[in-house]
Amino acid sequence: MAIELHFTKGQGTGNDFVLFSDPDGEVSLTPTQIASLCDRHFGIGADGLIRAVRSVNIDAGAASLAEDEAAEWFMDYRNADGSVAEMCGNGIRVFSKFLLENGMATLEAGDTLVVGTRSGVVDVQRNLTGFQADLGRWRLDGGEPLVRARGLQVARPGLGINVGNPHVVVALLDEAELESLDLTFIPQIDPEPADGANVEFVVPLEPMVRNGVGHIRMRVHERGSGETLSCGTGAVAAALAIRYWAGAGAPNQWRVEVAGGAVGVRMYATEDGEHVALSGPAELVFEGDVTLA
Numbered sequence: 447m448a449i450e451l452h453f454t455k456g457q458g459t460g461n462d463f464v465l466f467s468d469p470d471g472e473v474s475l476t477p478t479q480i481a482s483l484c485d486r487h488f489g490i491g492a493d494g495l496i497r498a499v500r501s502v503n504i505d506a507g508a509a510s511l512a513e514d515e516a517a518e519w520f521m522d523y524r525n526a527d528g529s530v531a532e533m534c535g536n537g538i539r540v541f542s543k544f545l546l547e548n549g550m551a552t553l554e555a556g557d558t559l560v561v562g563t564r565s566g567v568v569d570v571q572r573n574l575t576g577f578q579a580d581l582g583r584w585r586l587d588g589g590e591p592l593v594r595a596r597g598l599q600v601a602r603p604g605l606g607i608n609v610g611n612p613h614v615v616v617a618l619l620d621e622a623e624l625e626s627l628d629l630t631f632i633p634q635i636d637p638e639p640a641d642g643a644n645v646e647f648v649v650p651l652e653p654m655v656r657n658g659v660g661h662i663r664m665r666v667h668e669r670g671s672g673e674t675l676s677c678g679t680g681a682v683a684a685a686l687a688i689r690y691w692a693g694a695g696a697p698n699q700w701r702v703e704v705a706g707g708a709v710g711v712r713m714y715a716t717e718d719g720e721h722v723a724l725s726g727p728a729e730l731v732f733e734g735d736v737t738l739a
C-alpha cells in the first residue's frame with residue numbers, strides 16, 4: 447500500500463533532514479524507502495530522516511520515559527542509507543524547532559524541552575545561537591585505531607569517543623591537509639568498530655585559544671550518510687579529543703568550524719559527572735507531500 451507523507455525539510459549548519467510527524471507510531475518505513483527519500487537525485491535529498499513519534503508509541507521510548515517522564519516526544523533518527531543511529535546533535539535542534547513550529551511542544555526562554563532518543567533523554571534549551579542540547583555524559587570508547595583516508599599519505603592514529611553515538615577523531619597537520627582529503631571514499635578504521643563509526647578530521651586554528659575559547663575546524667565522514675557539511679555529535683567528539691590531547695589547562699568551551707558554519711561545544715561538571723552540550727542554529731526550509739510506493 448502506498449504511504450502518503452507530509453514532510454518538512456530542515457537543516458542545522460547544513461546538516462539536512464527530512465522530518466515528519468507520526469505521533470501514534472503508525473508509519474514504518476523500510477531502509478530502502480528511507481534511502482530513496484534521502485537520495486539527492488531521485489528523492490527529496492537529506493543526510494538523514496527524523497520521525498517525530500510519541501515516546502509511548504515506540505519501543506525505544508520506554509527507556510526515555512523511565513529516565514524522564516517529561517520526554518513526550520522521541521526523535522527516531524535514520525541515516526541517509528536507512529540505518530538507525532542513536533543520536534544526532536544537529537538533528538535534535540532541528541527536531542526541537544519542528545516540534546515548536548508545529549505546536550507539538552512549547553519552549554520559553556529558560557525552560558527545558560526533554561526529548562527521547564536512543565542514547566537517552568536530551569535536554570534542549572533556547573540560546574542566542576538557536577538551541578543548546580545537553581548530550582549528557584561522554585566516554586572514551588574504541589581505543590586509538592588507525593585511520594586511512596583517500597588524500598592522506600599514511601595511516602593516522604584516531605581516538606574513539608562515544609557521545610551517544612560512536613566517533614573516531616583524527617588530528618591532521620594543517621588546513622591544507624584537511625582540504626586534501628577526498629571523503630567521497632569511506633575512511634578505513636583499523637580495527638574496524640563492530641557498529642561502524644563517524645570519522646572526524648580536525649585541525650586547530652591559529653591561535654587555538656582566544657579569550658578562553660578553543661577554535662578548531664573539522665571535516666566529517668558520517669556513518670550511513672557520507673561526507674556532510676556538519677555533524678553536531680562529531681563536533682562534540684572533535685572538541686573532546688582536542689581537549690584530551692591538549693591536556694591540563696585546555697578550555698572547556700569550543701567553537702567548531704565546519705563546512706556549513708560553526709557550532710559551540712561546552713563541557714561542564716554536574717553531580718553525575720561531566721556533561722557536554724552542543725549549541726547552534728536550526729532552520730526549517732520547506733514542506734511538501736510525497737507518496738512512497
Ligand SMILES: N[C@@H](CCC[C@H](N)C(=O)O)C(=O)O
Pocket residue numbers: 461493494525530531532533534535536537611612644668669670671674676677678679680
Ligand atoms: N549528523 C548527526 C549524526 C547522525 C548520525 C550519525 N551518522 C551516526 O550514524 O551515528 C549529528 O549532527 O550529530
